[in-house]
Amino acid sequence: MTATKILVADDHPLFRAAVLHALQGAVENLSTVEASSASTLTALLAEHPDLQLVLLDLTMPGARGFSSLVYLRGERPELPVIVISSNDHPPVIRRAQQFGAAGFIPKSSPVETIRTAVRTVLEGGTWFPPITAERSESDARLAARLAQLTPQQFRVLLCIADGLLNKQIAYDLGLAENTVKVHVTAILKKLECNSRTQAAVLVKALEQEGGIDP
Known part of the structure; x- marks a missing residue:
């Protein structure tokens, strides 16, 4: 069975560990790589052409707001990205959608929510919390x-x-x-x-x- 390779990009080691734990229960035959900065993310993207999903924090060193998301969508448009952020205000979620994210997970989400979002996106769907912000x-x-x-x-x-x-x-x-x-x-x-x-x-x-x- 081919491994499902997911990149977890977040500058907080403890949060990356928590996400990796959640992923273990969501995906069989899981393979993961970790990035702690925008530059590391760029390098890993080149090193791992077989990535199937990126979980992306917006506030890593070297990132400017949604810059890493925009870069990912330009470099690998076929690769789905789930933004995972502590800022879950409706306008932020809406902006993530408009800049090409396939999903958005608030960092306060329970483990099962993370797993559901990941499974949904890996199956070709999208996953966003209910939002009220209008399209910009x-x-x-x-x-x-x-x-x-x-x-x-x-x-x-x-x-x-x-x-x-x-x-x-x-x-x-x-x-x-x-x-x-x-x-x-x-x-x-x-x-x-x-x-x-x-x-x-x-x-x-x-x-x-x-x-x-x-």
């Missing part, structure tokens, strides 16, 4: 614009949002500076931005209003 047209437009970027362009965009110069981006991502310039030009065109500052503002929009609870 601005989020829909933002998601559509960001979806035009390649995964590498999205990484460059995050560096732009951090205020890095092209030379610094090239060093951090292991690219030639001229390649970064080409990416920046393409990013601004796809996002319909006239400046790097405007592009950075779009990344800021990925962050939840008032910040994300740890």
Whole structure:
């Protein structure tokens, strides 16, 4: 029997352990990998092409709001993602839906809820708590614009949002500076931005209003 491989991405070791315990009772022949930061998540995504599900915390080091979710959906659109967060306000759940999550599990959920959500998504469904927040047209437009970027362009965009110069981006991502310039030009065109500052503002929009609870 082929193993079901799930990536658990959360920077709190105790919470990862609790999720792994829940998964043991939800999935037969389970195989898991763990990430504690956005950079580790990116590396593991490349190392494990056979992943079948990602459980994603929104507040890992290196993540900006929904940036990791948007990156995952761009890099591996066929791979379902369940956001698992302590911030379970209705607008946050709605944003997770609009940015492409297949499910949302509040961190306060009992073990059986986690198991039910995981089974449902692995079977091709979606699982979200009941929500009352209305769909946001601005989020829909933002998601559509960001979806035009390649995964590498999205990484460059995050560096732009951090205020890095092209030379610094090239060093951090292991690219030639001229390649970064080409990416920046393409990013601004796809996002319909006239400046790097405007592009950075779009990344800021990925962050939840008032910040994300740890």
